[in-house]
Amino acid sequence: MKQAEIRSDIAWATPKKVVVHGLDLCEEIVGKIDFGQMAFLQLFARLPDERELRMFNAMMVILVEHGITPSxxxxxxxxxxxxxxxxAAVAAGLLGLGSVFVGSLDNAARLLQASLPDPRNVPDIDALASSIVDDYRARKEILPGxxxxxxxxxxxxxxxxxxxxxxxxxxxPYIRLMTAIGQAAEEKLKRALPVNVTGAMAAVASEMGIPWQICRGLAVAARSVGLVGHILEEMRQPIATALYLRTEHEATAHLIPREHREEA
Amino acid sequence: MKQAEIRSDIAWATPKKVVVHGLDLCEEIVGKIDFGQMAFLQLFARLPDERELRMFNAMMVILVEHGITPSxxxxxxxxxxxxxxxxAAVAAGLLGLGSVFVGSLDNAARLLQASLPDPRNVPDIDALASSIVDDYRARKEILPGxxxxxxxxxxxxxxxxxxxxxxxxxxxPYIRLMTAIGQAAEEKLKRALPVNVTGAMAAVASEMGIPWQICRGLAVAARSVGLVGHILEEMRQPIATALYLRTEHEATAHLIPREHREEA
Amino acid sequence: MKQAEIRSDIAWATPKKVVVHGLDLCEEIVGKIDFGQMAFLQLFARLPDERELRMFNAMMVILVEHGITPSxxxxxxxxxxxxxxxxAAVAAGLLGLGSVFVGSLDNAARLLQASLPDPRNVPDIDALASSIVDDYRARKEILPGxxxxxxxxxxxxxxxxxxxxxxxxxxxPYIRLMTAIGQAAEEKLKRALPVNVTGAMAAVASEMGIPWQICRGLAVAARSVGLVGHILEEMRQPIATALYLRTEHEATAHLIPREHREEA
Amino acid sequence: MKQAEIRSDIAWATPKKVVVHGLDLCEEIVGKIDFGQMAFLQLFARLPDERELRMFNAMMVILVEHGITPSxxxxxxxxxxxxxxxxAAVAAGLLGLGSVFVGSLDNAARLLQASLPDPRNVPDIDALASSIVDDYRARKEILPGxxxxxxxxxxxxxxxxxxxxxxxxxxxPYIRLMTAIGQAAEEKLKRALPVNVTGAMAAVASEMGIPWQICRGLAVAARSVGLVGHILEEMRQPIATALYLRTEHEATAHLIPREHREEA
Known part of the structure; x- marks a missing residue:
């Protein structure tokens, strides 16, 4: 069997040295760059400049904590x-970041990037937004974002x-397009449909050149930080056991025959 | 059934406002604090000062990327x-961060925090280190860190x-104790046993007042960023399919009877 | 806030009794029905008759073990x-049972069930198969199964x-339709395209009245048994560590500068 | 680097043939053995005899469904x-089968197998049980099972x-030992402590020669079937969204300042 190439360009190590994306971990990363820069480095294989870092940080911080959610x-x-x-507890919480809660981020970013494949070559944004809205209405699909x-x-x-x-x-242009989609939808559907956090994230990610396929990855990475916070609170002030016990009671009480209720 | 209290103090939201650990998400977090500060906020329910942030960032960046690992x-x-x-791909990678690869971090932090419960009341560090090493040797356990x-x-x-x-x-004192443990072990076991990255992380986490129970959580949160980087590379330059096909071939070739080999 | 109903009809318990899908666990399940019957009971809320059980068992056993796979x-x-x-090890293996490896089962079952919504009202199967193949070719999509x-x-x-x-x-009719789709595809695409295991499973599941949405669930449940077998073998005869070490070496050797190679 | 052997003895395949644990999948498994037999084959690399199969089935069916649980x-x-x-939904449910809910099964099986390493060489069971109970009391540990x-x-x-x-x-002897441990504990602790389902499973698994390390695996495999049943019910009759919304409301209401409550 011919051996396919197995190759990774992210990191290498010798006993004395660890290098990540071309930077020496001990000399150029630890104590030198912060967690936001490191996340950017890991995703884009280069350090961000100042404005990239500020924009990237703004996206990441918004994704960390969403309260008591299914996740x-x-x-x-x-x-x-x-x-x-x-x-395993963190992993379990990440697993529900699928089509319902985070998928709209991918979908919005895909819509923007497919509609505007080259951001240096921008067509009439309002006309484009109008045709996108018409297209989704014709297919009876929900517009993301x-x-x-x-x-x-x-x-x-x-x-x-x-x-x-x-x-x-x-x-x-991606932010302008996302905004114009909201406005076109409001006019055509006659109700308030402003850009939501997902649409805003998708537009900003597109402006930064982040491919739509990995937008969910940003959300997953940021949320894992948030979930560790929930574990810390669950350690101090647990709710899981009380919640499952009362849910079990409420959900199954109707099944228990009268003659068995007293003992339950 | 008496209802146990179900309460979370992390975040709240109204239609117009989202507040996380007491900070207004839109006014005080987005564009104002960075990803490292947000991670600290989520874990400690307050913002770090400058030196806390620098130390915390140094721990987080070291945990992001560890190359081609089981994870x-x-x-x-x-x-x-x-x-x-x-x-799901990120979650799968996190699931192996257990006793073998990250557990030594918890173990080292637990050892330090149990041995030195009050860092303002520090005993003779060398004597303490010596007794810890003797204790592990007597129980034939491996010293973490x-x-x-x-x-x-x-x-x-x-x-x-x-x-x-x-x-x-x-x-x-936690860093001094970790270092002294390495030195005592070297003397007693007659081989080089300096503090490793896990021991250093455990000592620094203990200095920062991070309970040992959540040290693994820091590693998990940071690594999830790293794993998204691996997914990005796998998208562009895949290795999984080639690796499983050649592994399947190598691992099972010995089972295939001679008369069936030609067709395989 | 109005409370939505929270209700489950699967099982109930009192201190003296456990009832699952209407059967007393201790009196009517343990020692009375086997694992295949129990799986059927859990999925269909009733016990199977003899022919249902034989068909269901045949589907389940085929899904248990697929060798050295990404999963x-x-x-x-x-x-x-x-x-x-x-x-966590079992869960990690299940997580990759997605669109590439098991998704074609859902897709094939969905295709069959959408094309033949009422199996008592069967149209001209060959004509239906021919139009399905034409439809997929026109949309340049891959025919599942x-x-x-x-x-x-x-x-x-x-x-x-x-x-x-x-x-x-x-x-x-679902098996006839699946077979006819294979034949129509062979004629139109001029190459051998017989029904594969996925197509056969999808057809049989449709014959049994199993909704396409849960076909992947059958595969997941069966495969979890298979993955426990892999863990047992990994306990006795491990391959993971050797495989990751050699992969790490192969994948990153090209990154290490000449002057650092000797120590690596 | 010397290549370590990578070898698996579970299954092999050629284009025309699939063999699992020595049995031809198409000729000797599909339509010939049932799901319980297949699970046994996958775990023990041989088919069970009739009494093994009945005992194994009894263990597996008891593990499938446990109602509304954290899992x-x-x-x-x-x-x-x-x-x-x-x-991913099945995997998330499996992830909580850890030390609290299923771990006592491993612990009880380990206790039995460590206390009675050779079941053909059985000491005084009552004396052994008594010393086990004393030992756990001295270490202030909870007796499993x-x-x-x-x-x-x-x-x-x-x-x-x-x-x-x-x-x-x-x-x-393992069942006798487990029962004797319950009796000794009742006498020494002066309260009712009969063998529970976990202790019974552990004793039976030990009788069947199942190593304690894989007992949790049996539970995980069986429960994955149960979790698919919960997904099916959630499809028809969902509770997750209602449950998280009311939990979010209850858990965070105390945080919302009076002036923001009206809009919430």
């Missing part, structure tokens, strides 16, 4: 059963992110 | 089967981390 | 790092499964 | 976020399993 509850439930395996069931009338995180984009010079 | 291979294998579920099978004679990451600790004023 | 390697890599967490890169010219597992279907009376 | 809730939470990744917080005074699953053991000739 943080899965982490807490797993910790309750396997407190010795903190890695606009509207929010809870954060109404506007998702405050979108303007917060766009403000940083403006300050760092990332207010380019 | 990064599990991530790449999972991505090969489920490229649509990036979250010293020696390294590959990084010999010294693990260069340990002095790199200790240098930052010195610069930031974290060179306290 | 079993992810399990072994995870076990190497966290041998104390067998559950036919052809195999390794098991050529035919996948021997498909006729084995269809033989049991015939013996148990499950040789109905 | 099934983690599965349902994950499905709510990633319904396209059924494998006896007592139950909910199933009191006796766990009905233990006698159900022991009844099958008796019928199949597996009522040997």
């Amino acid at each position: 943080s509850l899965a982490t807490r439930m797993t910790y309750a059963g396997a407190p010795e395996a903190v890695q 606009i509207g929010h069931p809870f954060h109404k009338p506007i998702d405050p995180r979108a303007p917060a992110l766009f403000k940083v984009a403006q300050e760092t010079g990332y207010d380019g | 990064s291979l599990a991530t790449r294998m999972t991505y090969a089967g489920a490229p649509e579920a990036v979250q 010293i020696g390294h099978p590959f990084h010999k004679p010294i693990d260069p990451r340990a002095p790199a981390l200790f240098k930052v600790a010195q610069e930031t004023g974290y060179d306290g | 079993s390697l992810a399990t072994r890599m995870t076990y190497a790092g966290a041998p104390e967490a067998v559950q 036919i052809g195999h890169p390794f098991h050529k010219p035919i996948d021997p597992r498909a006729p084995a499964l269809f033989k049991v279907a015939q013996e148990t009376g499950y040789d109905g | 099934s809730l983690a599965t349902r939470m994950t499905y709510a976020g990633a319904p396209e990744a059924v494998q 006896i007592g139950h917080p909910f199933h009191k005074p006796i766990d009905p699953r233990a006698p159900a399993l022991f009844k099958v053991a008796q019928e199949t000739g597996y009522d040997g």
Whole structure:
């Protein structure tokens, strides 16, 4: 069998030296760059400049903590059963970051990047937005990145992110397109559909040249930090056991025959 | 059934506002603090001062990327089967961060924190180290945090981390104890057993007041960033399929009877 | 906030009694039904009759073990790092059962069930198959369930499964449609494209009334048994550490500068 | 670098043939053996005889479904976020099968197998049980396999399993030792501590020659079937979203300042 090449360009080590993306871990990374720079380095194989770093940090911090969600509850439930395996509790919480909660980020970024493959060659943004909205309506699909069931009338995180984009010079065609999609949808559907946090993230990621395929990865990496915070709180102030016991009781009480209820 | 209290103090949200650990996400976090500060905030429920942040960043960056490991291979294998579920590929890689690869970090931090429960009340460090080494030898257990099978004679990451600790004023009794344990072990076992990266991390975490129970959580959070980098490389330059095909061939060739080999 | 109903009909328990899908665990399940019957009971909320059980068992046994795959390697890599967490090693192996390896089963079952929504009302199968093949060719999509890169010219597992279907009376319209799709594809694409194991499983599952959405679940449940077998072998005769060490060496050797090679 | 041997003895395949543990998949497995036999084959590399199979089936069926638990809730939470990744939902549920819920099975089996390394050479069981109980009390550790917080005074699953053991000739020294440990503990601690399901499983597994290290694996494999049943119910009759929304509300209401409550 011919051997296919197996090659990785990320890191190498000798007994005396560890090098990651061309930087000496002990001489050029530890004590020299911060966690945000390191995350950027790991993802883009180079260090960010100052404005890239500020924009990247803004995206990462917004993704860390989303409160009591299916994801943080899965982490807490797993910790309750396997407190010795903190890695498994974090993993369990990450596993639900799929099509429902984080997938719209990929979808919005894919829509933007497919609609505007070359950001230096920008067509009439309003006409493009209008045709995108018509296209989704014709296919009866939900437009990603606009509207929010809870954060109404506007998702405050979108303007917060766009403000940083403006300050760092990332207010380019993808942000204009995302905004125009929201406006076109509002006009055609006659209801408030401003850009939400997902749409804002997707637009900013596209401005930074981040391929849509890895947007979910950014969310997953940032959220893993958040989930460790939930484990720390579950250690001090647990809720998983109380929650499962009362859920078990409520969910199955209707099944227990009258003659067995007293003992239950 | 009496309802146990279910309470979380991490975050709250209204339609117009999101607050994490007391800070307004849109006004005080996005664009204002960086990823390292946000990670610290999520774990300690307060922002770090400058020297805390520098020390914390140094620990986090050292944990991000460890090359081709069982963990990064599990991530790449999972991505090969489920490229649509990036979250699952990251989770798969985290799951192996258990007793063999990251557990020694917990163990070393537990040893230090149990041996020195009050860092303001420090006994004779050399005598303490000597008794710890004797105790492990008597129980025939491996001392965590010293020696390294590959990084010999010294693990260069340990002095790199200790240098930052010195610069930031974290060179306290836990670092002295960890170093003394290595020296006592070298004397008693007659071979080079300097503090390794795990021992250095454990000592620094203890200096920062990080409970040993959550040290693995720091490693898991940082590594999830690293694993996203491996997914990005696997997208561009895959190795998982070639690796499993050749492994399957090598591992099972001895089972195939002669008369069936030609067709295989 | 109005409380939505939280209800589960699977099981209930009192201190003296456990009931699963209406059967008393201690009186009617343990020692009375076997693992295949229990799996059927859990999935369909009733016990199978004899022919259902034989067909169901045939599907389950075929899914248990697939050799050295990305999935079993992810399990072994995870076990190497966290041998104390067998559950995490199994979970890691399951995570790669996504669109590439098991997804074609869902896709084939969805295709069959969407094309033939009412199996009592069967149109001209050959015409239907021909239009399905034309439709996929027009959309340049890959037809699920036919052809195999390794098991050529035919996948021997498909006729084995269809033989049991015939013996148990499950040789109905979905199997005829799947077979006809293979034949139509062979005619139109001028190459051998017989039904593969995935197509056969999808056809049989459709005959049994199993919704396409849960076909992947059957595969996942069966494979978890298989992965425990790989963990057992890894305990006795490990390969993960040797495999990652040689992969690390091969993958990164090109990065190490000449002057650092000697020490590596 | 010298190449370590990479070898697996589980399965091999050629284009025309698949062989698992020496049996031809298409000729000797599909349609010939059932799911319980296949699970036994995968774990023990041979087919069971009739009494082994009945005992093994009894253990597996008891492990499949345990109602609304942290594990099934983690599965349902994950499905709510990633319904396209059924494998991830099952994996999330498995991850919590750790020291709290399933670990006592390993611990009880380890205790039995360490105390009675050779079942053909049986000492005075009552004296052995008494010394085991004394030993655990002296170390202030919890004895695994006896007592139950909910199933009191006796766990009905233990006698159900022991009844099958008796019928199949597996009522040997490990079951006697487990029972004697419960009795000795009751006498010394002056409260009801009969053998629970975990202790019964551990004793039966030991009778069957199953090493304690893999007992958790049996539980994990069986439970994955159970979790697929929970996903099926969650598809039809979801509870995850309602549960997380009300938990989020209850857990964080105390944090929201009075002036922000109206809009929440």
